Amino acid sequence: MSTPTETTLRFGIEGMTCGGCVASATKALDRxxxxxxEQLTLDGPAVVRLSGGADREAVWQAVEDAGFQPVFEAA
Structure with missing residues:
Protein backbone atom coordinates (compact mmCIF):
# COMPACT_ATOMS: atom_id res chain seq x y z
CA MET A 1 0.00 0.00 0.00
CA SER A 2 1.44 3.35 -0.96
CA THR A 3 1.74 6.23 1.46
CA PRO A 4 1.15 9.90 0.59
CA THR A 5 4.90 10.38 0.08
CA GLU A 6 5.10 7.63 -2.55
CA THR A 7 4.58 8.10 -6.28
CA THR A 8 4.29 5.49 -9.02
CA LEU A 9 6.13 6.33 -12.24
CA ARG A 10 5.59 4.57 -15.59
CA PHE A 11 7.99 5.08 -18.49
CA GLY A 12 9.61 3.40 -21.46
CA ILE A 13 13.24 2.41 -21.83
CA GLU A 14 14.89 2.45 -25.26
CA GLY A 15 17.89 0.32 -26.12
CA MET A 16 17.07 -2.82 -24.14
CA THR A 17 17.25 -5.90 -26.36
CA CYS A 18 17.62 -8.90 -24.02
CA GLY A 19 17.21 -10.26 -20.53
CA GLY A 20 20.69 -9.03 -19.63
CA CYS A 21 19.62 -5.49 -20.50
CA VAL A 22 16.57 -5.84 -18.26
CA ALA A 23 18.79 -7.13 -15.45
CA SER A 24 21.24 -4.23 -15.86
CA ALA A 25 18.50 -1.60 -15.82
CA THR A 26 16.77 -3.26 -12.87
CA LYS A 27 20.03 -3.40 -10.90
CA ALA A 28 20.76 0.27 -11.60
CA LEU A 29 17.30 1.30 -10.44
CA ASP A 30 17.42 -0.97 -7.37
CA ARG A 31 20.67 0.75 -6.30
CA GLU A 38 7.62 -2.96 -9.55
CA GLN A 39 7.88 -4.03 -13.21
CA LEU A 40 10.61 -3.90 -15.83
CA THR A 41 10.35 -6.01 -19.00
CA LEU A 42 11.29 -5.80 -22.66
CA ASP A 43 7.70 -5.48 -23.85
CA GLY A 44 5.99 -3.00 -21.58
CA PRO A 45 6.49 0.15 -19.58
CA ALA A 46 8.77 0.15 -16.59
CA VAL A 47 6.92 0.78 -13.36
CA VAL A 48 8.76 2.07 -10.30
CA ARG A 49 7.66 3.38 -6.94
CA LEU A 50 9.37 6.53 -5.67
CA SER A 51 9.67 7.42 -2.00
CA GLY A 52 12.00 9.19 0.39
CA GLY A 53 12.54 12.17 -1.88
CA ALA A 54 13.47 10.16 -5.00
CA ASP A 55 12.31 11.81 -8.19
CA ARG A 56 12.14 11.38 -11.95
CA GLU A 57 15.64 12.82 -12.34
CA ALA A 58 17.09 10.07 -10.13
CA VAL A 59 15.33 7.44 -12.26
CA TRP A 60 16.51 9.12 -15.47
CA GLN A 61 20.13 9.14 -14.27
CA ALA A 62 20.04 5.49 -13.14
CA VAL A 63 18.67 4.31 -16.49
CA GLU A 64 21.20 6.39 -18.45
CA ASP A 65 24.04 5.13 -16.24
CA ALA A 66 22.97 1.58 -17.17
CA GLY A 67 23.38 2.53 -20.85
CA PHE A 68 19.75 3.01 -21.86
CA GLN A 69 17.42 5.90 -22.66
CA PRO A 70 14.38 6.54 -20.46
CA VAL A 71 11.31 7.81 -22.30
CA PHE A 72 8.77 9.74 -20.29
CA GLU A 73 5.50 10.79 -21.90
CA ALA A 74 4.80 14.50 -21.95
CA ALA A 75 2.63 15.57 -19.05
Whole structure:
Protein backbone atom coordinates (compact mmCIF):
# COMPACT_ATOMS: atom_id res chain seq x y z
CA MET A 1 0.00 0.00 0.00
CA SER A 2 1.44 3.35 -0.96
CA THR A 3 1.74 6.23 1.46
CA PRO A 4 1.15 9.90 0.59
CA THR A 5 4.90 10.38 0.08
CA GLU A 6 5.10 7.63 -2.55
CA THR A 7 4.58 8.10 -6.28
CA THR A 8 4.29 5.49 -9.02
CA LEU A 9 6.13 6.33 -12.24
CA ARG A 10 5.59 4.57 -15.59
CA PHE A 11 7.99 5.08 -18.49
CA GLY A 12 9.61 3.40 -21.46
CA ILE A 13 13.24 2.41 -21.83
CA GLU A 14 14.89 2.45 -25.26
CA GLY A 15 17.89 0.32 -26.12
CA MET A 16 17.07 -2.82 -24.14
CA THR A 17 17.25 -5.90 -26.36
CA CYS A 18 17.62 -8.90 -24.02
CA GLY A 19 17.21 -10.26 -20.53
CA GLY A 20 20.69 -9.03 -19.63
CA CYS A 21 19.62 -5.49 -20.50
CA VAL A 22 16.57 -5.84 -18.26
CA ALA A 23 18.79 -7.13 -15.45
CA SER A 24 21.24 -4.23 -15.86
CA ALA A 25 18.50 -1.60 -15.82
CA THR A 26 16.77 -3.26 -12.87
CA LYS A 27 20.03 -3.40 -10.90
CA ALA A 28 20.76 0.27 -11.60
CA LEU A 29 17.30 1.30 -10.44
CA ASP A 30 17.42 -0.97 -7.37
CA ARG A 31 20.67 0.75 -6.30
CA UNK A 32 18.97 4.15 -6.44
CA UNK A 33 17.78 5.30 -3.00
CA UNK A 34 14.01 5.67 -2.81
CA UNK A 35 13.36 3.72 -6.03
CA UNK A 36 11.59 0.35 -5.93
CA UNK A 37 11.12 -1.53 -9.22
CA GLU A 38 7.62 -2.96 -9.55
CA GLN A 39 7.88 -4.03 -13.21
CA LEU A 40 10.61 -3.90 -15.83
CA THR A 41 10.35 -6.01 -19.00
CA LEU A 42 11.29 -5.80 -22.66
CA ASP A 43 7.70 -5.48 -23.85
CA GLY A 44 5.99 -3.00 -21.58
CA PRO A 45 6.49 0.15 -19.58
CA ALA A 46 8.77 0.15 -16.59
CA VAL A 47 6.92 0.78 -13.36
CA VAL A 48 8.76 2.07 -10.30
CA ARG A 49 7.66 3.38 -6.94
CA LEU A 50 9.37 6.53 -5.67
CA SER A 51 9.67 7.42 -2.00
CA GLY A 52 12.00 9.19 0.39
CA GLY A 53 12.54 12.17 -1.88
CA ALA A 54 13.47 10.16 -5.00
CA ASP A 55 12.31 11.81 -8.19
CA ARG A 56 12.14 11.38 -11.95
CA GLU A 57 15.64 12.82 -12.34
CA ALA A 58 17.09 10.07 -10.13
CA VAL A 59 15.33 7.44 -12.26
CA TRP A 60 16.51 9.12 -15.47
CA GLN A 61 20.13 9.14 -14.27
CA ALA A 62 20.04 5.49 -13.14
CA VAL A 63 18.67 4.31 -16.49
CA GLU A 64 21.20 6.39 -18.45
CA ASP A 65 24.04 5.13 -16.24
CA ALA A 66 22.97 1.58 -17.17
CA GLY A 67 23.38 2.53 -20.85
CA PHE A 68 19.75 3.01 -21.86
CA GLN A 69 17.42 5.90 -22.66
CA PRO A 70 14.38 6.54 -20.46
CA VAL A 71 11.31 7.81 -22.30
CA PHE A 72 8.77 9.74 -20.29
CA GLU A 73 5.50 10.79 -21.90
CA ALA A 74 4.80 14.50 -21.95
CA ALA A 75 2.63 15.57 -19.05
Missing amino acids: TPGVEV
